[in-house]
Amino acid sequence: MLDHGTLEAGHVNALETLRHRMRHSAAHVMADAVLKLFPEAKMGIGPPTQDGFYYDFEVSRPFTPEDLERIEALMRETIAGNLPFLREEIGRPEAKSMFAHQSYKLEIMEGIAEATTLSVYRHGEFADLCQGPHVGNTGDIPAVKLLSVAGAYWRGDEHRPMLQRIYGTAFETQQALDDHLARLAEAERRDHRTLGKQLGLFSIHDEIGPGLIVWHPKGGLVRSCVEDYWRQLHLRRGYNLVYSPHIGRAQLWQTSGHLDFYRESMYAALEVDEQEYFLKPMNCPFHIMIYRSSLRSYRELPLRLGELGTVYRYERSGVLHGLMRVRGFTQDDAHIFCRPDQVLDEVGGVLELTFELLRTFGFSDYSINLSTRPEKYVGDLAIWEHATESLRQALVSRGLPYEVDEGGGAFYGPKIDIKIKDALGRAWQCTTVQFDFNLPERFDLTYQDASGGRSRPYMVHRAILGSLERFLGVLIEHYAGAFPLWLAPVQAVVIPIADRHLEYAASVKAKLQEKGFRVEVDDRGERMNQKIRQAQMQKVPYMLVVGDAEIGGGAVSVRLREGQNLGAMPLDALAERMAGELKASGA
């Protein structure tokens, strides 16, 4: 098992290395083509990426789709020419004169230590400052395609010039490229924004404002199923469910530090009775007030306060994206207040809760990040150490693989982030478990310890789904809109064949509804085929055809959205089957 895994990893790495080189080389070939067509272009950087490559250029006008075609055509010529990639080490003075007109390259050189030998890679007439490595010849880029153009700041800094970035991808075979393009098309087909419209789940309106979601009855149903499950799971895991308001006084946000450090993400103050109030960007201060509402004993810790809390954050207009990035969203938030000796168990409990929940939704692919203390931080070193070790141990003791992001923690504490991958392998950050050494200090949180003294509790901030909006966006794409039975807004559609079957159809609906199922009757004056098509497109799990044959035996003819026709079965048998399916889902 282990050997097999290692072997596989080896293959994967070899392929990744090959693609990495090939794409890096493709970026050079592209830059070559761009310089031929736009001799004045200044080159930025052109690295390979996860799925392809890009190269940034400063040009007098942005690239058009037609430019991309011309560039791609020139690239094909270069590739057909099968020119060798040649590495050459050069001295600094030479390099400086070689790239005298390439100011960005000169800037890159300045960033490279004097002791480092500079190298350039050439193919044909083209040369680029580059460490390599590359493929042997331009012909070793079997399949390449340019995809898009976008603006990108030089060095990612919004105060520096904006360059024009061309994205492309390259693969070892045309087939692999086609497969990749097919994956992109599949991703588009599953886009939650498209499915949200088609399935009537949610919408966003000019009249309401960007980044603000309204959930329609069907989307609302899915969401409430998720919420109901979330609540019962949290109650089962010893959480207390609380509610808090959407606004709070300026003083609260002053104490929490949000007004000093988070203001650019907060909306302008509201004036109420000559007092300033702010719309909440986070739930923590409210939960803290609940903690502070009484003197806490070490005996009542850990105290876990959970809330589906809706927060509002100002997000720059360019970053909004469907349900994934919005301005008003509901966090499945909780704050755990505990003693030092409870930290490890609490973190472990959060992880177990997380994986139980992710399993229920069918996510088995995820990546975990442990982020440690940054340069600037608050709190004692010893406490940071303890907290970070607890996070690490909780992961290790469960055999969970993780990557360490050294110094990637927040200034107020270390954290674990979990990104879940959807059916197409795209990663979305949802879960976050963060220690907070700042707020307990600011709000002077204490508990009476066993020795009669006052101690400061640890505070852990955690969200499992992250935000309901984002999570539902991920879910929609994960299931491609075909929700499992327990989440399906309409679990069954009864399809009467002719008007004379309407009465029986209504009784089928009533009986199933009686048992708690969500059922509709398609009573339009349409043909059965049309009704089936409609239910099929709405991704309804069960289609129940009723006609003369069924009425006699108190039966329904069952068709699944996967296409199988199960034939006639007694209504009770169907109800049993559906109930069994619900039970098996674990929700």
Add this chain to the structure above:
RNA sequence: GCCCCUGUAGCUCAAUUGGCGGAGCAGUCGAUUUGUAAUCGACAGGUUAGGGGUUCGAAUCCCCUCUGGGGCUCCA
């Protein structure tokens, strides 16, 4: 916020490049009563995102604002 692209009926898209804004689906009405992915017909549906400008004439060209999209930066 920045760069580029975009906005036409509820939805998906046309409109010969400046010359009377159409179609399919959805909707309403009528006919049909059908056995596992689209029955037929009629009707209705629009200040072409909003505002300004050029022109005899603007969906089309120009300017401003707003939305949406692909990125950059940032993030649940």
